[in-house]
Amino acid sequence: MPDEVDVEAPSEKRELREHDEKHCRCYKPKGSLPPLTPVDDIEKPSLQKSTYYSRVTNKYSTQKIVKEGQKPIKKGFRTLRDECLKANKLYEDPEFPPNEFSISFQGITRRHYEWKRPHEFAKDPHMFIEGASRFDIQQGELGDCWLLAAVSNLTQNPRLFHVVVPRDQGFTHMYAGIFHFKFWQYGRWEEVVIDDMLPTYHNQLVFMHSKTDNEFWCALLEKAYAKLYGGYEALRGGNINESMVDLTGGVVEMVDLRNPPSNLFSVMKKAYRRAALMGCAIEPDHPQVQSESILPNGLIVRHAYSITRVTEVDIASAAPKLQGKAELVRLHNPWGNETEWTGAWSDKSPEWATISPEEKKRLGLTFDDDGEFWMSIQDFASNFTTLEICDVTPEVFEYDNDSDDESSSDEDDEEGHRKQQQNVQRRWQRLMFEGAWVSHHTAGGCRNFIQTFATNPQYTVKLEDPDEDDDDDLCTMVVSLMQKNVRQLKRYGADYQPIGYTIYKLPPEMEPGVKLDTEFFKYNASYAKVPFFLNCREVTTRFRFPAGYYVIVPSTFEPEMTGEFLLRIFTEAKRLKSSAS
Incomplete structure (x- = not known):
């Protein structure tokens, strides 16, 4: 976990305080209370970067709801395209105009950019040249490798890729200068319509683009994503888990590689077979280390990599002691250049001489300066610090059967796409709740603030029918808490605040669905909770619980920090019943 750092409140700058008696003992009982012992159950924050607690005021939220209600119904892509074709004109997006304010929050750029349509600076433009590939992607001047790494993964799953990038558009048939993309936003898929005017400098694209000069799916996808969040500058800096969720609607679980599970390779291999998106990064021990150094x-710190394959290879060395299997991971640097790993199993390293030509052919082995390289699972775990796995949820598309069988093949096709991706078991059942922390009403802070903690929203969940594939009578539950609309408000100074949740097992004598009060929390320890309150968009943890009723309490770290949230609960159990209190 990152070190704790100074935070700044709007009215004063102070360090995160050490919890004194008042804050860490949850208040001692007075008078003739029942002979119960107050619990000492202290939450800790872990800030991922220097930040401040952003306040999204209730007034703003009210105005937003009123304005949303006053907005006219938006026309869809096909309606707008038909209107342009009928009027014989090219579409111009009134919501994302071709000016400096669409690039920079302040409307100030370091050079003058010209917004041009592809046919104005490229010969014979196309949406795709021989399909979409992770090798198409080239990062431009924008620091959004966290998006590029997720898009790189997405190209390996054509079915899901074309949910995000619909096929019904291009520069030939019915071209009208209009394109559309779909992103998952807080529980639903949202269509983003754009024109094809792109920022250029000396007739060259300045942000994300394709390696092929007349291919434009990369640049248009990035523009649509920038529009979604209010401008290109909103995409500077981020975590790959954000973009993976936005591109799939999935749920991300983080693996701390500083303390990796003993079955790390098995976890990654099964995730790969499930068509999960995977990304990783290196967080240096010292915060003074410059990003992307x-x-x-050959590895880059604070830089997002995508994991494009997980497999085993047979070692056919003449020396008997060297024979066996090697567990390998293939990674892709979205810069797409020669900046690659230089250790064992790197391009042209001697380890490749120990495998047969048949194995090399199966792997589709190439040694180009394309940003893609292989590592052993041991080197991967010892050099990277975080692994993030995004499982795709059933709402996007359904799968037929289970591909976690150890006998199943993990071969890729000629385009590098996973052959097993059409045979992935529908994995999760999902519950989803939208809520808000409202000042003086439902913004009670974590349980360190015991007098207000009970005012937070509470959600009662019933787990029943334990998983069929275990014999310990436990139910698997993944709980994900997401802050809403923060990146959209970056231009107004908003930033992620530390969030988390606490889970309580409801005693048999208590009625489910009744809101728990302060007295309950004083004398009942939590059953489970997040390890830390994190200042990131989404906090996700996996639990294994006995059957029963559980109350989930999502909160900010401190009271009176307001904002909207989305709570998602995933389970592998057959049935999941719930209620909100």
């Missing part, structure tokens, strides 16, 4: 081994 290159280490002597």
